[in-house]
Amino acid sequence: MLTFKLALKNLLGAGMRTWLNVAVLSLAYIVIIFYNGLIDGWNQQARHDSILWEYGQGQLWHQSYDPYDPFTLQEAHGTLPQSADSKALIPILITQGSIYPQGRMQSVQLKGIPPHQQLLALPTHSLDNTTHVMPALIGKRMANTTKLRKGDQVLIRWRDKNGTFDAREIVITEIFDSDVSSIDNGQVWLPLQGLQEMTGLQEQATLWVAGGGYQPTSLEHWKFQSQDALLANLDAVIQSKKASGFIIYTLLLGIALLAIFDTQVLSIFRRQKEIGTYMALGMTRLQVVGLFTLEGGANSLLATVVGSLYGVPLLLYLANTGFAMPAASDNYGLTIAERIYPVYSVGLILGTIALVVIAATLVSFLPSRKIAKMNPTLALKGKVQ
Amino acid sequence: MEKNKIISIEHLTKRFPVGKGEFTALKDINLEFRKGEFAGLVGPSGSGKTTMLNIIGSLDSPSEGKAMVLGRSIADLSHQEAAALRNRHIGFIFQEYHLLPVYTVYENVEFSLLLQGMEASKRKKAVMEALEWVDLTDKVDSKPAKLSGGESQRVAIARAMVKRPEILLADEPSANLDAKNAHNILQLMKKLNQELETTFIFSTHDEKVMQYLDRIISLEDGKVVKDEKMKVEF
Numbered sequence: 001m002l003t004f005k006l007a008l009k010n011l012l013g014a015g016m017r018t019w020l021n022v023a024v025l026s027l028a029y030i031v032i033i034f035y036n037g038l039i040d041g042w043n044q045q046a047r048h049d050s051i052l053w054e055y056g057q058g059q060l061w062h063q064s065y066d067p068y069d070p071f072t073l074q075e076a077h078g079t080l081p082q083s084a085d086s087k088a089l090i091p092i093l094i095t096q097g098s099i100y101p102q103g104r105m106q107s108v109q110l111k112g113i114p115p116h117q118q119l120l121a122l123p124t125h126s127l128d129n130t131t132h133v134m135p136a137l138i139g140k141r142m143a144n145t146t147k148l149r150k151g152d153q154v155l156i157r158w159r160d161k162n163g164t165f166d167a168r169e170i171v172i173t174e175i176f177d178s179d180v181s182s183i184d185n186g187q188v189w190l191p192l193q194g195l196q197e198m199t200g201l202q203e204q205a206t207l208w209v210a211g212g213g214y215q216p217t218s219l220e221h222w223k224f225q226s227q228d229a230l231l232a233n234l235d236a237v238i239q240s241k242k243a244s245g246f247i248i249y250t251l252l253l254g255i256a257l258l259a260i261f262d263t264q265v266l267s268i269f270r271r272q273k274e275i276g277t278y279m280a281l282g283m284t285r286l287q288v289v290g291l292f293t294l295e296g297g298a299n300s301l302l303a304t305v306v307g308s309l310y311g312v313p314l315l316l317y318l319a320n321t322g323f324a325m326p327a328a329s330d331n332y333g334l335t336i337a338e339r340i341y342p343v344y345s346v347g348l349i350l351g352t353i354a355l356v357v358i359a360a361t362l363v364s365f366l367p368s369r370k371i372a373k374m375n376p377t378l379a380l381k382g383k384v385q
Numbered sequence: 386m387e388k389n390k391i392i393s394i395e396h397l398t399k400r401f402p403v404g405k406g407e408f409t410a411l412k413d414i415n416l417e418f419r420k421g422e423f424a425g426l427v428g429p430s431g432s433g434k435t436t437m438l439n440i441i442g443s444l445d446s447p448s449e450g451k452a453m454v455l456g457r458s459i460a461d462l463s464h465q466e467a468a469a470l471r472n473r474h475i476g477f478i479f480q481e482y483h484l485l486p487v488y489t490v491y492e493n494v495e496f497s498l499l500l501q502g503m504e505a506s507k508r509k510k511a512v513m514e515a516l517e518w519v520d521l522t523d524k525v526d527s528k529p530a531k532l533s534g535g536e537s538q539r540v541a542i543a544r545a546m547v548k549r550p551e552i553l554l555a556d557e558p559s560a561n562l563d564a565k566n567a568h569n570i571l572q573l574m575k576k577l578n579q580e581l582e583t584t585f586i587f588s589t590h591d592e593k594v595m596q597y598l599d600r601i602i603s604l605e606d607g608k609v610v611k612d613e614k615m616k617v618e619f
Contacts, residue, residue: 002499009487009488009492012487013487273483274483274486276483277479277483277485279468279471280444280471280477280479280483281471281472281477281496281497281500281544282469282472282501283468283500284464285464286464376445377435377439380479380483
């Protein structure tokens with residue numbers, strides 16, 4: 001405790017040199033916490049929205065279905081065995097097609113979904129339409145790309161189960177707004193029964209989305225994809241973002257630590273007489289090493305205090321107002337909201353403090369070790385050792 | 386240990402490496418100091434005065450021979466034991482004062498007692514008493530940078546004396562002071578020597594200091610060439 005008090009006193013006594021180190025270190029704190037909070041916030045939002053809009057509690061895929069290979073769609077459909085617990089599942093039939101907005105042709109995926117489903121957040125009730133024109137639901141990105149608006153009629157073309165082309169008009173009954181671009185870009189949602197009739201695939205589906213009560217069992221021709229498996233890609237993206245952020249804040253932290261290291265080296269060089277005096281007054285060499293190490297390490301504690309003075313209001317403000325993402329970021333195929341609300345967990349804050357304190361103490365200790373080899377009589381004379 | 390003999394030096398030699406060779410700072414020194422002495426090591430620069438003080442103060446150790454301080458062999462002390470000896474039993478006064486710059490006068494004086502772990506009330510009493518000895522009670526909150534040379538040296542005396550050491554080692558204490566301040570601090574040290582029976586050992590070549598000494602040990606080229614008692618032995 002005495003050493004700590006002395007270290008803090010020495011540190012505060014050093015004036016501007018200390019406050020410059022503390023300023024850089026506190027900035028490192030804020031950047032690390034903000035960036036990680038932003039990624040965590042994105043992760044939470046993306047997971048929540050992906051589950052709500054697309055994945056449910058998991059999906060049961062036809063064994064031929066590969067979401068990254070549209071050619072598999074020709075074969076990837078079937079009916080569920082009797083043994084399957086279909087009450088907790090909603091079917092989705094997927095087929096390749098084309099849409100012709102303003103006479104231009106665009107490849108799309110036609111997806112059939114029951115209009116009365118309540119498992120996913122898609123506003124499928126708008127597909128429950130009694131007019132003779134086929135109702136269709138598209139997302140805001142698709143609407144933007146195709147320049148389609150609610151109420152517009154547009155031609156679609158598809159192949160039925162025998163490979164024969166057919167075409168018909170659909171009417172856009174709703175345009176939904178979701179952060180999940182994988183249910184939006186290049187996709188047209190139709191009533192399941194309508195798509196089954198169009199393709200001749202009555203009672204068939206490509207995949208089934210599981211609700212809360214679904215118990216996965218082994219079913220012939222079908223494979224269950226758990227929520228974690230479906231979110232694996234998102235997790236991988238989040239991890240890569242964290243890794244790239246790690247490089248940025250490692251550089252920033254490195255600059256701050258270099259400043260502390262530099263200060264320590266200079267301090268030991270300039271304060272040799274003081275070191276000799278400490279020894280003459282009865283401090284052991286190890287106590288003096290401890291004093292100088294703590295002095296450097298205490299930079300991080302001061303930075304915690306200073307950082308919290310301006311960082312807490314700033315981070316709370318950003319957590320409340322969110323951080324606006326660039327306009328085009330939701331077209332990258334990632335689930336990302338227009339505004340991300342950073343989430344600062346206790347683990348993140350304590351982990352960051354621990355990281356900075358340990359790193360600052362370590363870089364302070366490295367040059368301070370030299371004191372242990374110092375000759376006190378030479379130190380008192382201020383001779384470089 | 387013979388009564389009142391607190392320092393005993395026998396056949397002490399100290400060598401320092403210089404380049405590929407060696408420099409012998411002290412050669413076969415034999416000395417004794419008794420409790421309450423007001424003695425000085427005098428001689429020209431390079432005669433070995435400061436080296437002798439450093440060894441007595443356990444800041445350095447002999448190359449050969451024996452230096453016994455308060456019954457302990459300096460050569461046999463570990464770093465921790467030497468630090469404890471300095472902290473509790475030996476005070477230092479330096480030519481350049483060596484006050485800790487970020488501490489106030491009070492904190493500078495208090496430092497040794499903090500290291501000893503003395504309780505706060507006793508510590509405060511001892512610090513204020515030491516500051517009264519040196520007449521600096523009005524400067525308790527001043528930083529060393531605001532003090533004159535004379536005041537700084539008085540703070541150094543208070544810092545050395547606050548722990549009531551058996552031995553006080555003063556290395557050229559008057560070198561940076563004018564004549565008036567030098568006499569003031571020497572009178573002060575003499576008074577403390579008489580009142581507290583602390584053994585003072587000076588390293589000096591200042592005539593002003595020599596006037597106050599009871600014993601003058603002259604060194605030349607690392608050897609004792611004269612050891613004179615100026616007054617009746619204590």
